[in-house]
Amino acid sequence: MGWIPDDVIEEMRGSHQLGIFLRVDTDPALHMWFGVHDIQTGFDSIDPDGTVYLGGGVLQGVPTLEVLVNGTADSVEFTVSGIDPATGGKMLDSLPPLRGAAVQLGLTTLDQYYQPMSKIIPIWTGTASHVSESSPMVTANESPSLTLALSVVSGETTRSRASRSLWSAPHQKAISPTDLFCDGTARLSRGVQPVWPHYT
Template identity: 65%
Template sequence: MGWFPDTVIAAMRKSHMLGIFLRIDTDPALHIYFGVNDIPARFESVDPDGVVYIGGGRLVGLPVLQNLIGGTADSVDITLSGIDPATASDVLASIPPVRGATVQVGMMTLDDYYQPMGPIVPVWRGTASHVSKARQAVFGVSQPSITLALSVVAGTLTRSRATRTLWSDAQQKAISPTDDFCKQVQRLSYGIAPVWPNY
């Protein structure tokens, strides 16, 4: 027996519905299930008595699980979109501080009644960094909506500013004085397409 019980593995070999669960260790803790209905579930080794996971709707903004589990993503944004502005304001005003809170993603197969077939198995753990919101432009008779995002890092170090994305020629020359690899980088940052040498 590995991560999953033998009964679950047998169900996965046929056809299955996979439930993705998110737990944020704020005070009080937030429990979200990426589906429509609220589900009572138990997160193995975290919520031994079980809690109700709130249905967060269709899974859209959680990055590919393979990137999370395989360690190829050092940070992720978990998003909820389509929220009306008044509700989004209420949510932002009422959420507890998230910075530094443990974020756990788990999964479990669901039975024919959309209930977990066993305890939720944790598959990824991160640290919450910050919450952000975005509002798309509205055209015609469309209703305005807000997208809320929670940035989560794969380690324990959080940052509220993006990492440096421009490596300048001066920085490269400080490391290797004869290296001209970054010579045209400044022009790229201004949107100019430099002429690269043709070897």
């Protein structure tokens, strides 16, 4: 058996139910999956004894997940909508500090009883940045509701800090004063091919 169990691979070849699980490493940790009931499972490497993942409702769409490339970290948002304002306020007040917390996203297939066929298979890791709230406009006959969103970035930066997408010699020397790696970037941006050192 490899990284993905054989029975899960076989299930994915046909028509299958997919369970998507989200874990935020706060204190205490938040365990949620996109379904309608609670499930006992876990990531092998994080909670090997298993834990209860709370049902967060039906997933409307999966955000595009990207990894850190060339110093640029993409941001995604996981949202919960349709919350009444009083409940949403209590949720926001009870949230533990989450800035910088690791966020793991994993999946597995579900059997005919909507139970996981394996431990959660990790597919993406990010860093929690911040929570935002919004309230759509309602008419006189509608009840107000809240949408809460958790912003998560891939890589080492958070949303309110600029990502390291531009590298120059002064930037690099501010991090590492003796590093000469970026000394040729100004010439490179003008189209001049710098002579790179040869180390033997």
